[in-house]
Amino acid sequence: MSLLKWAMIKQLWRLLKAEVALHKHNKVNRQGVVSADAQQYHIIENVLPQHVYDGLLDAVSGLHAQAIRENSHWRKGMAMGGHEFNSSKAKPWLGYFSSDEFIQKLRAATGIETLAPVPAVDTNRLSLLFYDAPEGSDETGDGTDWHMDGSIYLGDRWAGILTLVEDTLDATSKLELRPFGEVTLIPKQQLPNSLVLFQGDHVLHRVRPLVRDERRVVISLLFSDWPIRTRNPWLRRYQSKVNRAFYGNPKA
């Protein structure tokens, strides 16, 4: 057998094994079965250069009105998917998220040398989330309570939450993680312009409800050490439904 054929068979075998593992993982993680090796999280403070952070802050203040408000069983809150975000006035600032400088920061923080953003076709690569109490209501959360994300990536999936604004009455972030079953409160000092990285399909997480006059704006990012999307049609369809609920656009 030629070397090339052998390499192709090896790659196919790797893909197949990963598909089976992902299918199993998505099935059991809803029952709380997760990997103990995937409970670590990282916080990178001052992750964006000041001028990028300031530029984004300015740009997103005008985007609130264009975001989609969702009050389904999936989620309550407002969001703008990656495709819309990338054609908004925030666009000039979004290039930084693909830069070597940014990616090196992620790799240095996690020690994962192949960590990279998921492909741009995935609306979850870089999206914008607003949290505030809608008019006439006293509080809002993201409506999901403690949960684990699903994954459509054959590699490890890393979620990133970059806080732009956390204008709340609390001393800790509304975002809470529960690695190893222990609730972790993230202090609010240094929270703006920090990136919290965690494996959301292995670590339980939630956003506490916001009360009137509180406001929170975050950029949600998605990374993987092997950012290949599953070919499993059921998983892909599930992801489309989630995307439609979040962003009003099923494109993934």
Ligand SMILES: [Fe+2]
């Ligand atoms: Fe989540």
